[in-house]
Structures are given as C-alpha cells and as structure tokens.
Amino acid sequence: MLSGAPGDYILEVERGGAPALTTSTSQSTRASLKELIIEGLNLEGMTPEMIEDDQPVFGEGLGLDSIDALELMVMIEKRFGVTIEGREIDAEAFGSISRLAAFVDGLRAEQGTIEPT
Numbered sequence: 001m002l003s004g005a006p007g008d009y010i011l012e013v014e015r016g017g018a019p020a021l022t023t024s025t026s027q028s029t030r031a032s033l034k035e036l037i038i039e040g041l042n043l044e045g046m047t048p049e050m051i052e053d054d055q056p057v058f059g060e061g062l063g064l065d066s067i068d069a070l071e072l073m074v075m076i077e078k079r080f081g082v083t084i085e086g087r088e089i090d091a092e093a094f095g096s097i098s099r100l101a102a103f104v105d106g107l108r109a110e111q112g113t114i115e116p117t
Contacts, residue, residue: 029101032079040075041068053098061096069094080104081113 034048037057041064055061058069072094073084082104093103108114 026098026101026105029080029105030097033076033097033100033104036075036079037062037064037072041071051097053101054096056096057094057100076104080108082107082111 030053031048034051037043037051038046038048043062051062058064064072073089076082077084084107092099094100105114
C-alpha cells in the first residue's frame with residue numbers, strides 16, 4: 001500500500017528488478033491520465049493544461065459521472081496494462097488526477113507493469 005501525499009511518487013526499478021515509486025513517473029502518469037480523460041471521454045474544447053492535478057474528477061470538478069467512471073477504468077486498464085478489481089477501488093482513488101495517478105502507479109508497481117527507464 002502507498003503512503004504519503006497523493007501524487008508524490010514516481011517509479012524506479014531497484015536492484016533485483018522490483019519497481020519502487022519515485023516522483024517523475026507520477027508526473028507522467030498524471031499527464032497521461034489527463035490526455036486519456038479528454039480523448040477517451042470526448043471532452044471537447046479541453047486541454048490537459050486546463051485540468052488541475054488536485055481538481056475533483058467527478059461532480060463539480062470535471063463533471064464526470066458513474067458511466068464515465070466505468071469507461072475510465074477500462075481505458076486505464078488498456079493504457080497502463082493493469083487489472084482493476086472492484087475491491088481495489090474506492091471513491092478516494094478517483095478523487096483527483098493526483099490521487100488517480102497514485103492509484104495507477106501503485107497498481108503498476110504491484111502488478112509489475114512498470115517499464116524500467
């Protein structure tokens with residue numbers, strides 16, 4: 001499990017090939033998530049720069065709903081090569097881009113889908 005503030009991590013490969021979180025991967029993950037949300041959910045007129053890292057993803061923030069959440073989960077699985085199981089998800093993980101990036105990076109680390117840099 002991850003500790004620390006959401007989005008404070010990036011991934012590095014330690015000796016022995018075990019991935020560890022560091023800050024640059026999370027920045028890359030946040031950027032990829034913004035693009036994925038805009039392109040995958042057809043948010044016309046939006047650019048990644050318009051989405052703040054700590055902006056709520058659902059409701060008042062980007063205005064996404066439960067159908068968008070399901071679509072986003074499928075897109076995340078495809079883009080990042082992870083498997084998301086229902087028991088792993090809570091509302092907090094989808095609270096903001098930073099939290100979502102930390103969640104995705106954590107899954108990638110646990111499931112070994114992080115590519116060495």
